[in-house]
Amino acid sequence: MEHTSRLVHSPLFEQLRHSLLEKIASGEWAPGMQVPSESELSREYRLSPGTVRKALDFLEDAKFILRQQGRGTFIMDPEGRETIRRFERFRSEDGALVGQTLEVLSHVEDEATDAERANLQIADGSCVRRIVRLRRFKGAPFLYEHIALPAAMLPTARDVDNPEFWIATTARNCGVLLGDAEERLSLAACPEAAAAPLQCEKGETVMRIRGVMQSIDGVPVRWRDAYCVTQDIYYSVPLARRV
Amino acid sequence: MEHTSRLVHSPLFEQLRHSLLEKIASGEWAPGMQVPSESELSREYRLSPGTVRKALDFLEDAKFILRQQGRGTFIMDPEGRETIRRFERFRSEDGALVGQTLEVLSHVEDEATDAERANLQIADGSCVRRIVRLRRFKGAPFLYEHIALPAAMLPTARDVDNPEFWIATTARNCGVLLGDAEERLSLAACPEAAAAPLQCEKGETVMRIRGVMQSIDGVPVRWRDAYCVTQDIYYSVPLARRV
């Protein structure tokens, strides 16, 4: 963090942000841990308090850390409700997150299909981990989803206690920090594979949800292709001025 | 912006932000106008450059202003493509915003229904302006929408050139700054009123989109109840770490 490194043409607060993100990704700073105080970081990195603050501002906005006046700064849990909530868009009529009954139908490692390669931006012949899951709300199935992850990036194959937090757990185990995502919703005819699990007819009009999640560096880490029959459930879309 | 006003317990940068938002809302600072430089604002308001900067940071994040190094800071156009894009979630398969063919089917002022009063949080007996619109993509209708606006807040009744920017134009004319919104997507049976315009059968499964848009102060300004038959079109949901 010397002044000479200014030559790489990246501002100091950005370099610091990157350095701190690495500590979180590597697990050196684990969820729940207290981060050194701003003045300590300022001394360690030989940066002014203002510069340290600017780097932390970003980490706070992005929900990597939680700052509490008078107490300190803490690493947030990627599997915590607050963190996971942003990817869980289904709400019941009262506005609460829908109960998380989730069943893993299959889980295989296989060569990527054309669609998977295109969406995950991986090379020809690459492998993916493919998971098929079914979600229920009050016992009734409402979401049938295919998930594909680049096997090279997220190789962890061991079972996860709570499949709800599957991507978060896997990412953490592999030192990947989850970033933004885009999901695309449209109407579609229910495909044959989804019909039985969703207890509906093949060809029936259902909601299709497709989208890619990226790591904090912008690398695709998850491709989802899901079919949904909403009942007493809606998909909530927050539209903010700030992107 | 004196130090005595610190007694109202609102930080100076927040007071300044509010003051600048008022200039934009009132039209004193009109779209496209150049804003006084940071150092000028610093002198005018007798605040340090850092404090002024923090207030402007917010306005930039929220897309009220555009800062350009070396040139200056400018008020953004609420009807500009960049600003409106965030509320226009429909994209064609190539990822571009869908063409904006829009037809106003009706436009009346009426006493609010129960649903409208509940969603717009207005008093019993209040009036709304109710607009029914139909959108087409390549000639084919895909979105039938009811819009309701609180008549007390957005009384402008005169016609707008481009109904696409209706809410933006109305809000600007009334000195209201648009803020965040939430939309709720679910499957629903196509109601009778929407069937004919959408060229589908009553009771057919379609996508329902309901949601409230708020002013920058958090006051509801628009309630939308729409029915959509997607074809070569999808609803794009951006999921960001930062809220």
Added chain:
DNA sequence: AAGTGGTCTAGACCACATA
């Protein structure tokens, strides 16, 4: 050359939580 926003410094003081 002059003016703009972008980065960075090195402090001060306040609000708050904890011991």
Added chain:
DNA sequence: ATGTGGTCTAGACCACTTC
């Protein structure tokens, strides 16, 4: 009383655009 984050100051220098 101590330590934390939150606010604010008053500068400096750099990157960039425009004249």
